[in-house]
Amino acid sequence: MSFEELEPWDAPVNIEPIANQIENLLVTHCVMTDQERVATTLWIISSYCNNSFRIFPRLTVISPERRCGKSTLLEVIEAVTKNALLTSNLSTAVLYRLTETTKPTLIIDEADTFIKNSDPQMKGVLNGGHNKSQAKVLRCEGDNHTVKVYDAWFPIVLASIGTLYDTIMDRSITINLIRKKPSESVMPPPQDLKAESLEIRQKILKWANDESTNIESNIHRPAYKGNDRATDNWTPLFTIAREISEHWFNKCEHAYHLLMHEVEMELPTLLLSDIRESFKKWKSERISSSELLNLIKQDETAPWESERLTAAKMASTLKPYGIKPSDIRFGKKVLRGYSQSQFTDAFERYLPRAPY
Structure with a gap:
């Protein structure tokens, strides 16, 4: 050649x-x-x-x-x-x-x-x-x-x-x-x-x-x-x-x-983004895994139904970010859940600045 x-x-x-x-x-x-x-x-x-x-x-x-x-x-x-x-x-x-x-x-x-x-x-x-x-x-x-x-x-x-x-x-x-x-x-x-x-x-x-x-x-x-x-x-x-x-x-x-269009988020990043939006609606520091899952699935355009997202799968996806559910008291019940402060670092590192 x-x-x-x-x-x-x-x-x-x-x-x-x-x-x-x-x-x-x-x-x-x-x-x-x-x-x-x-x-x-x-x-x-x-x-x-x-x-x-x-x-x-x-x-x-x-x-x-x-x-x-x-x-x-x-x-x-x-x-x-x-x-x-x-x-x-x-x-x-x-x-x-x-x-x-x-x-x-x-x-x-x-x-x-x-x-x-x-x-x-x-x-x-x-x-x-x-x-x-x-x-x-x-x-x-x-x-x-x-x-x-x-x-x-x-x-x-x-x-x-x-x-x-x-x-x-x-x-x-x-x-x-x-x-x-x-x-x-x-x-x-x-x-x-x-x-x-x-x-x-x-x-x-x-x-x-x-x-x-x-x-x-x-x-x-x-x-x-x-x-x-x-x-x-x-x-x-x-x-x-x-x-x-x-x-x-x-x-x-x-x-x-x-x-330079906004790059489509990969599923783990999209999950973080939807969790951030869910906390804005929840307006509380703590949330149970089941409530968080319900809020996330309210968006019918999101892929979570087809992905068959469960609380266990959500926890597995969040684990690489150093985020894990723990036992949290909600009134008289103790449920698995998350605190918003657990996500602060991941939100800052992996998501674009939230539009407020």
């Missing part, structure tokens, strides 16, 4: 016109929201600087069904990223051996089918490669079973019909494509788009090489919105946007606030 030997542009580069050019390519060929175009443009440019960051997100492109423009978007991304490798299938061994010869931008189409049918090690490599310090794969090789360390730190784009498994989505900037309306008009990419985009790639590489020290010294984390992982994922985009211009930084902030 041969990769492009990309040479940087031979003169200083103003990166803002390049960002505008990439954004215009997305306008011309892809049906996306303005905020998705901004996020995609910034991810592409920041991928040239991924070594400057501790965390680098996957760019995950999803759609509800076929013919929503994923392949076209991948063509555009392939044309303007460094050492792009577009594939719909590869083995785990190939994935971590890619860096033996190059640092690719790996673009995986049909990731829903590909990852679903892959071995569990593939998921581990994809998850671990999100964090620079964890992007290492250890394998025993040769007759002497010598341990060899592979570096799995490189930018990855994933395209899927429907969402991928939670750990990947949690590590991604997500682009939600939708099908083009009859009234919407975009042009198919030219056959030689990658060749036409050589100057873009060279100029981004030159700028990234020149600005690497400055970027590393000026990492910018976005405002916290109750999700540490999202803050980590968007940090490269905010950092690059601030280096481009104030205009692009403002566009990045707008995209972040619109695209």
